[in-house]
Amino acid sequence: MSNPNPHTKATCYHCGGPCDTGVIHAHDKTFCCEGCKMVFELLDENEMCAYYDLEENPGIRINSDLGEKYKFLDNEEVAESLLDFHEEDVAKVTFYVPKIHCSSCIWLLEHLNRLDSSVIRSQVNFLKKEVYVTFNAEEGSLRSLVELLATIGYEPAINLGSDKKKKKTIGKPFYYKLGVAGFAFGNIMLLSFPEYLSINDIVDDQYQKLFGYLNLALALPVFLYSASDYYKSAYKALKGKFVNIDLPISIGIIALFLRSTTEIVTGTGVGFMDSFAMFVFLLLVGKWYQEYTYQALSFERDYKSYFPIAVSKIVDGAKEIIPLKNVVVGDILEIKNKELIPADSVLTSDEARIDYSFVTGESQPVHKHKGDKLFAGGRQMGASIEVETIKPVSQSYLTNLWNQEAFQKAETPINSIVNRMSRYFTIGVLILATITFVIWLFLDSSSAVQVFTSVLIVACPCALALTVPFTFGNAMRILGKNGLFLKNTDAIEKMAYSDTLIFDKTGTITLSKNATVVYDGEALNDEVKRWVYSLTNQSNHPVSKAIANSLQSDPVPIQYFEEYEGKGIEAKIDGHHLLLGKSSWVQQSDPIKALSTESYLAVDGKVLGKFTLQKEFRPGLNSLLTRLKEKFEMFLLSGDNEAEMERVQPYFEDRKHMQFNQSPEDKLEFVSALQKHGHKAVMVGDGLNDAGALKKADVGIAVAEDVYQFSPACDGILDASSFSYLDTYLDFSKKALRIVKISFGISIAYNTIGMFFAVQGLLTPILAAILMPLSSITVVAFTTIATRWAGRLIGSDQ
Amino acid sequence: MSVIYILIGISLLAALGFLAAFLWSIKTGQYEDDYTPGVRILFDDINNEKKSKNK
Known part of the structure; x- marks a missing residue:
């Protein structure tokens, strides 16, 4: 036994972890395991020790031997499905490496070419935890690349879902639209300055006309391009007989633009192009704020993200690697240690220990014997087994879940608070505008259309539309931080x-992992504790291990030891006879229905008590x-x-x-x-x-x-x-929902003030240019401050 | 006052230039990762020969 001196706590130079299973001294440094030492030596050989200078103990503990784990990457079909690009000898691939955690990681992964000359270029996206590697496919292979990454501790996550490209929630076109709207907004405002300052008298009519047409030219792409998503969304909602916030927004936008264009072209006014462009710009900013995503996290995983991409099939005694999708009923598959069973199957090997923690949450492996049915999603623990599939991958026990209704349901528009509000809002505005229009027809028919459009413009729910993105967007960030x-x-x-x-x-x-052992019964003296420790130490059964861990005593020599599968363990120590196991086995007759998590202890035929394994809360x-x-x-x-x-x-x-x-x-x-x-x-x-x-x-x-x-x-x-x-x-x-409601109130209040002027035909461009941004800014400021304040209360609780 | 035509023309051209720059930066993916490049630039170059050979 080479137990390290427990008084000096050595930490690993590579991974920074405690050397609890023995210290390895090499190169004047201490390592916790051979894996860490190996990585250090590999880096040292290639003069890459800068890795350790950037951050202290940046390494990742290597915990498993690779063996043939990545042999499936030699399969052409599998490899091709993972590569982003492959032509002649140049191949590009994107790996998702969850273990990326510091600047040393970036440094090492971007200098892969020093470790493997087939790598042409490698680049890290730290936030997405992705590595983009370009490599020479003639010199190296995908397998050698993945194995290199795994050897240095950055094992990429490769699974059935990897070959599908993730779709982004917010794409580049959105940013183009935002950019165009922002550009137009700034310039139109600049050209509208004479209006704001009422210096029309000094400025020539000629210039006014020029500015007007320039504004129109600048606003056109905003109207046709930047705001296009709103029309589409409103149209879609209307077609589905549904009112969403985008409908009143679209009406407002169109009214604003058409009214302004008419005024400019006919020379009757200067229009509201500044308000129009700002309005679209703010709306897009709100949308952008709302669409914040945690890029590195995936919320859409289904079984494909957990299943292997390829399996080894046994054909006439020889192993063959085939992509998982080619597995058919009746195939004999080889499942190695810690591999997942991809389809419901029958065990053809003698014995297996299956860990169903994936499926049931129960972490104790289950013993299976030849001929037993194994469900997909189980993980083999121990030696390789052979299984015969009885159901296709897509129709197995676990995967069947994804064919259920819950996963098929079409994306129906959510009946969110904004959409409910906008239903009343739109109807209210349209009624009000029509009434105003009719009244003005009698008062002064020449300006009736003008007043009608003014009402529509002022009612445009900009502030309303910004409330939710800013409140919930802020709330989402605060929750993310927590x-x-x-x-x-x-x-x-x-x-x-x-x-x-x-x-x-x-x-x-x-x-999920730790379980505490609770002992219940006659108190154990130190001697008995030592016996039980020595006894349980002999067994590899997880329950024995847990009991041994909980006792932490010194081992004593054992005269006789025997393990009975599914029953318990027996030993002779210092002439005493010990039994530890299931109630029915230890007590011979078992009147009480004991639970499987309980192990009874008997010394010299006398039952002393029981150990219960409890999951820690x-x-x-x-x-x-x-x-x-x-x-x-x-x-x-x-x-x-x-x-x-x-x-x-x-x-x-x-x-x-x-x-x-x-x-x-x-x-x-x-x-x-x-x-x-x-x-x-x-x-x-x-x-x-x-x-x-x-x-x-x-x-x-x-x-x-x-x-x-x-x-x-x-x-x-x-x-x-x-x-x-x-x-x-x-x-x-x-609280966030309450903030949204209050802010709706503020927004409606502003709209009412605007309406007050609009129905009287008093809405001037300058008034619109003040009122509309003011309402938006108030709402954004209020929601942001209120949400942050509510969020601070979360922080103070911790 | 006709100088104003030229001035406005120039200012719009300049603004268009910035817009084009913005659109280009989006297109080339400069906003996709705003963390790594900042770290990368601080790395010391090591052994330039070997690096340039592989480039």
Whole structure:
């Protein structure tokens, strides 16, 4: 045994982690494992130690041996589907590397060509955690490149979803539109200055005409190009017999532009082109503010993001790598250690240990024997196994979820608060404008059209349209800073309306990894503790390991040791006979129905007590649930058995509110049943087994230890460390909604003032040029300050 | 006063120039990553020979 001296805490020069399994001394430095040392040597050899100068201990611990893991990249079809570009000997590829975390990472990844001469160029996008590599496909291969990255600790995430290019929420055309609108806005304002200063008398008529036509020329691209999305959206809504905010906006824009054009062309006035351009520009700025995205996070993952891109198939005893999509029923597949089973299949090897944590959230591997059915999504732990597929990949147990209704539903326009408001607003404005028009026909028919358009112009809900983007946009940023990353601003509004919370158990309210061992029974003296420690230390079973860890004693020699599969372990120590295992096995007769998480201990035939493995709750859970209980109806959905029901009992009303042994479909059904009863549900889950429920719920929030690493399709990703503030975030969303409502009030007040002038035919360009920006600026300032202030309350809680 | 035609023409041309520059910067993706280039520029060049050979 080469245990390190526990008093000196050595840290690894490469990764900065503690050297808890032994220190390796090399090159006057300490390393925690061979992997870290190897990377250092590789960098040292290539004179790349600048890596360590930029940041301290920047490295990433290498935890697994690669072996043949990336052999599938040698398959042409697979490789081609991953490459962005490949022609003759030049190939380009984009890797998503979740482990990029500091400037040293950028440095190393951008100097890949020093490690592998086939690399021509590599560039990092830190925010997206992507590396773009151009390499010589003759000299190197995709496989060698990926293996190099994996060797130095930057293993790219390659899965079935990788070959599909992500679509962006906001594209380049949007920025072109914004640029054009901003350009026109600035210049038109400049040319409108004579109007603002009422110096028309000094300026020649000739110039006025010139400025007018120049304004028109500048405004034309704004009208035809920059604002085009609004017309399209309004038209689409009208076609679907639906009113959205874009309809009154489009009416206002068109009225403004046509009225101004008429005035300029006929020489009757100078028009409102400045207001028009500013209006479009501000609207686009609002839209841009709202479309903020967490680029590095993915909210749209489905099973494809977890499944391997290729598998090894066994044909006549020989292994062959085929892309996953070519797998058909009846294929014999080889599943190596820690690989995912891609389709429902039957085990043809003798034994397997399958970890279904992906599907059920339960982290204890399940033993399977020859002929047992294995579900897709399980992970083999241990030696390679062979399986025969019985269902195609797309119709397996887990993947079937994605064919369900919840995933098929078309994107219906959300009945958001803005859209509901704008329905009344549009109708109100149109009625008012018509009444004014009719009255003016009798008063002075020559200016009736002018007044009519004035009303439409002034009613244009610019401030209204800016309220939501700025409030929710700010709220989304504040939540993001606090560890709740939302897919879009709609999620905030839906959160604000929610009245029901549904929690998944394993991995969501409990920690996914750590389990605490609780001993219950006759007190154990030090001697017995030593025995039990030595006994459990012999076994590789996860329960034994956990018990050994919890005891932390000194080992004593064992005379006899035997492990009984599925029952327990037996040993002889110092002449004493020890049994540890299932109740039925240890006690011979088992009248009480003991739970599988309990292990009984017997010494010399006498039962002393039991060890129970309890999943540790997330810190702060108790107080969180107590706080939430007052405001929400809460449910617990667990894929697990009822073992830990008692511990969560106090927080969930009754048995109806706690459902156990739930399959992914059950969870999905449960959520839709709640919704049918009028509940607005927030689902908080973590794994793929919750994917259906997360998607179906009004808001699906995925709890993740590492937000970059893992999350199923959802509306928001909650950093696990922020879990205990969930109630504050829900509260905050309600506050944000209140801010939106107040700001609607402000906006309507401004519109009323404008209307007061407009119906009397008193709306002058100068008045419009003051009133319209003023209302927008007030609203933007109010929402921003109010949201920040509400957000500061979140901060002070932490 | 006819000088104003020239002045306005020039000012509009200048403004158009800026617009073109903005559109170009969008097109070439300069706003897609606003973090990495700032870090990259601080890296010391190492062993220029080898680097230029690979370029």
